[in-house]
Amino acid sequence: MNKKNHTSLIHISKRREVSLGRRWGIRALAIILAFVLSAVVTMIITGLNPIEVYATMLKGAFGTPRKMWTLGQEIAILLCVSLALTPAFRMRFWNLGGEGQVLIGGLACAASMILLGDKIPNALLILIMTVTSIAAGALWAVIPAIFKAKWGTNETLFTLMMNYVATQLVAYYIIVWEVPRGSGKIGIINQNTQAGWFPQIGNFKYLLNILIVLVLTFVVYVYMKRSKQGYEISVVGESTNTARYVGIKVERVIIRTLLLSGAICGLTGLLLVGSTNHTITTTISGGRGFTAVMVAWLANFNPIAMIFSSFLLVFFSQGAGEISTAFGLNQSYADIMMGIVLFFIIGSEFFINYKLHLRKNTGKEGA
Amino acid sequence: MKVFKALAVLAAAATVFAGTSVMAGEVDPADFKVGFIMLHDENSTYDLNFINGAKKACEELGVPYEIKTNIPEGQECYDAAADLADAGCKMVFADSFGHEDYMIEAAKEFPDVQFCHSTGTKAHTEGLDNFHNAFASIYEGRFLAGVAAGMKLNEMIEKGEIAEDAVKIGYVGAYTYAEVVSGYTSFFLGVRHMCPSAEMEVTFTGSWYDETAEKEGATKLINDGCVLLSQHADSMGAPTACENAGIPDVSYNGSTVDACPNTFIVSSRIDWAPYYVYAITAAMNGESIDADWTGTLATESVVLTDINENAAAEGTAEKIEEVKAALESGELHVFDTSAFTVDGKTLDSYMADVDSDPDYTPDTEVISDGYFHESEYRSAPYFDLQIDGITLLDTAF
Numbered sequence: 214m215n216k217k218n219h220t221s222l223i224h225i226s227k228r229r230e231v232s233l234g235r236r237w238g239i240r241a242l243a244i245i246l247a248f249v250l251s252a253v254v255t256m257i258i259t260g261l262n263p264i265e266v267y268a269t270m271l272k273g274a275f276g277t278p279r280k281m282w283t284l285g286q287e288i289a290i291l292l293c294v295s296l297a298l299t300p301a302f303r304m305r306f307w308n309l310g311g312e313g314q315v316l317i318g319g320l321a322c323a324a325s326m327i328l329l330g331d332k333i334p335n336a337l338l339i340l341i342m343t344v345t346s347i348a349a350g351a352l353w354a355v356i357p358a359i360f361k362a363k364w365g366t367n368e369t370l371f372t373l374m375m376n377y378v379a380t381q382l383v384a385y386y387i388i389v390w391e392v393p394r395g396s397g398k399i400g401i402i403n404q405n406t407q408a409g410w411f412p413q414i415g416n417f418k419y420l421l422n423i424l425i426v427l428v429l430t431f432v433v434y435v436y437m438k439r440s441k442q443g444y445e446i447s448v449v450g451e452s453t454n455t456a457r458y459v460g461i462k463v464e465r466v467i468i469r470t471l472l473l474s475g476a477i478c479g480l481t482g483l484l485l486v487g488s489t490n491h492t493i494t495t496t497i498s499g500g501r502g503f504t505a506v507m508v509a510w511l512a513n514f515n516p517i518a519m520i521f522s523s524f525l526l527v528f529f530s531q532g533a534g535e536i537s538t539a540f541g542l543n544q545s546y547a548d549i550m551m552g553i554v555l556f557f558i559i560g561s562e563f564f565i566n567y568k569l570h571l572r573k574n575t576g577k578e579g580a
Numbered sequence: 581m582k583v584f585k586a587l588a589v590l591a592a593a594a595t596v597f598a599g600t601s602v603m604a605g606e607v608d609p610a611d612f613k614v615g616f617i618m619l620h621d622e623n624s625t626y627d628l629n630f631i632n633g634a635k636k637a638c639e640e641l642g643v644p645y646e647i648k649t650n651i652p653e654g655q656e657c658y659d660a661a662a663d664l665a666d667a668g669c670k671m672v673f674a675d676s677f678g679h680e681d682y683m684i685e686a687a688k689e690f691p692d693v694q695f696c697h698s699t700g701t702k703a704h705t706e707g708l709d710n711f712h713n714a715f716a717s718i719y720e721g722r723f724l725a726g727v728a729a730g731m732k733l734n735e736m737i738e739k740g741e742i743a744e745d746a747v748k749i750g751y752v753g754a755y756t757y758a759e760v761v762s763g764y765t766s767f768f769l770g771v772r773h774m775c776p777s778a779e780m781e782v783t784f785t786g787s788w789y790d791e792t793a794e795k796e797g798a799t800k801l802i803n804d805g806c807v808l809l810s811q812h813a814d815s816m817g818a819p820t821a822c823e824n825a826g827i828p829d830v831s832y833n834g835s836t837v838d839a840c841p842n843t844f845i846v847s848s849r850i851d852w853a854p855y856y857v858y859a860i861t862a863a864m865n866g867e868s869i870d871a872d873w874t875g876t877l878a879t880e881s882v883v884l885t886d887i888n889e890n891a892a893a894e895g896t897a898e899k900i901e902e903v904k905a906a907l908e909s910g911e912l913h914v915f916d917t918s919a920f921t922v923d924g925k926t927l928d929s930y931m932a933d934v935d936s937d938p939d940y941t942p943d944t945e946v947i948s949d950g951y952f953h954e955s956e957y958r959s960a961p962y963f964d965l966q967i968d969g970i971t972l973l974d975t976a977f
Contacts, residue, residue: 277663277666279659279662279663279666280663283659283663384786388976388977390938392936392937392938392940393701393757393758393933393936393940394756394757394758394933394940394964395755395756395757395758395760395761395964395977396677396755396757397754397755397757397786397977398653398677398678400678400680400681401681401682401684401685404681404684404685489655490654490655491655492654492681494652494653494654494678496652497654499652537649537650538646538647538648538649541647543621543622543623543649543650544620544621544623544649544650547650
């Protein structure tokens with residue numbers, strides 16, 4: 214044993230500066246590897262060759278005009294939650310309460326539709342749905358924000374626990390409004406009168422949602438990059454002390470930003486209930502409050518880049534669904550596919566921030 | 581043996597005959613694609629029962645099929661139904677109660693495609709030619725399973741394991757929904773048919789599939805002194821709790837004998853294949869499909885699994901056959917009003933909420949000729965009376 218020359222096989226060091234090109238290079242490589250590994254796993258399970266695997270996945274996403282619209286709709290909804298989380302995350306406020314904020318927004322929307330449907334003009338009803346949903350989402354996010362701003366409570370746990378409160382509230386109101394009695398389901402609200410349903414543009418069921426989210430993407434982009442408030446958010450995110458030093462009221466920024474974050478989640482709830490499902494269930498958010506964290510992170514909190522990251526995740530999920538149906542596979546297959554994608558995406562962040570040094574076998578290791 | 585052989589030959593001949601008659605029709609089964617929408621996949625006993633029925637029916641008829649699993653009860657169901665219609669399916673079936681409204685949306689959009697929904701309540705009032713509901717008189721199966729349970733209780737009384745005046749059984753239900761109420765009441769009436777002194781406690785989980793809650797509910801009932809259990813929820817929670825505690829169990833949706841060899845007595849289930857065969861054949865021949873179809877013992881839609889001799893009382897199979905014959909002949913009715921009371925009174929009239937509406941308005945007289953007519957005015961159950969002898973421990977759901 215030569216103690217002097219003893220070094221570990223792999224040595225990890227933090228990267229100081231990472232160029233934009235390198236960062237995206239690593240991410241692109243991770244995505245390519247995710248595609249390769251998912252194809253290999255699919256080949257083993259189904260016996261398809263790799264070209265057929267990708268062809269089936271493409272068919273699942275783009276096979277028919279309807280599939281493309283569904284893809285667009287899924288991207289829009291996921292993107293909307295991601296946009297909501299972005300301002301909070303830029304401020305290093307870890308809002309893990311997207312799920313609950315979406316649900317509570319959806320609940321407010323459903324309540325308006327059930328209680329006011331057919332009693333007031335449709336335009337007024339939609340206006341009320343919009344205001345209440347956005348307000349409910351904002352309220353759900355601002356409660357942990359106030360606690361954080363005033364007493365420094367942990368926002369990660371607080372926002373997370375607010376999800377459960379929202380879920381239970383929705384569960385309670387489902388039993389209040391269920392039809393038939395005891396069924397635990399509300400069903401489509403105002404199915405025959407369509408009161409409170411968002412208007413459909415031409416024959417395109419999901420076009421309105423997609424347009425709303427596209428506009429919102431642009432607005433959030435400008436807000437973050439060009440507005441004074443957006444700048445304040447990044448200063449607070451960098452260092453609260455710096456922010457205070459330059460005269461930014463940190464508490465105010467935290468509360469204001471979370472109002473915005475929650476409001477956009479509430480809007481997502483509005484789109485899910487008022488424009489898409491026309492019902493409310495405890496699972497209507499479908500985990501998007503958490504998937505959106507990945508979308509926002511992968512895109513480095515850039516709203517335009519988030520279009521692509523949400524596309525990537527939705528594409529994989531639709532593709533996995535198509536392969537499941539074609540080969541009679543169950544949910545585990547789709548879960549494995551998503552697991553592979555997320556593993557590589559999260560893994561790539563490690564290689565962006567850290568560098569691996571392999572021990573060179575020359576016998577003369579450097580310090 | 582000879583009789584059996586003759587029957588087999590007859591059955592084979594009937595199949596061939598049915599096959600040829602279909603072939604003689606205008607539609608080639610190979611061109612008649614059918615789609616199925618399932619809430620979960622085969623890991624749920626509920627969905628597995630549908631998946632098996634779908635495969636059996638399609639293979640028997642020779643029609644191509646596509647099954648979409650894990651379709652939530654939301655817009656995803658509409659998307660899936662429309663996607664199946666796009667893919668050339670002439671018929672689309674869905675298996676979960678919450679799919680109904682989205683199937684109706686799809687039915688309105690695709691008038692040339694037939695949409696059939698199991699367990700739903702709206703087809704008879706919706707007025708769409710291409711939207712249909714189906715269910716089965718599963719209360720008859722529950723009653724028969726109750727008879728098996730009652731025999732087991734009698735055996736336990738005879739052996740001196742329990743006292744005749746203190747027979748308490750338990751039931752784990754999902755929701756306080758009519759389907760569940762109808763289920764536990766018919767089971768209880770089957771038990772009382774054999775063991776008149778029995779009382780029952782029911783607990784609800786607030787979910788159709790929650791293994792932990794079902795297991796906890798079952799354990800609660802066992803600790804409460806229940807000597808036999810049954811359930812209407814879709815996981816292995818209750819059967820497992822029974823096996824661990826050595827308490828006899830009557831299961832649902834299918835046999836749980838593999839996991840519970842010492843305690844599983846029997847299980848009732850709906851076989852969906854007869855409905856699928858009926859509806860697909862009718863659609864292929866251009867005939868109309870019933871807006872509301874109720875499978876029965878006679879259509880072989882309501883079936884019992886094999887009886888587990890390790891747990892069941894002696895003579896159970898013979899007794900079940902006897903009671904089944906009486907049910908089929910109309911000599912015996914499950915909800916005979918002389919067999920139960922509500923608040924101490926025998927009922928001679930009851931208005932049920934058959935046409936679902938948000939105010940639960942009672943709209944149909946369902947008691948006549950001395951019995952409650954379950955699943956006759958609509959296939960999905962509407963028996964929601966709380967009869968004497970059954971105690972609900974919680975009704976939050």
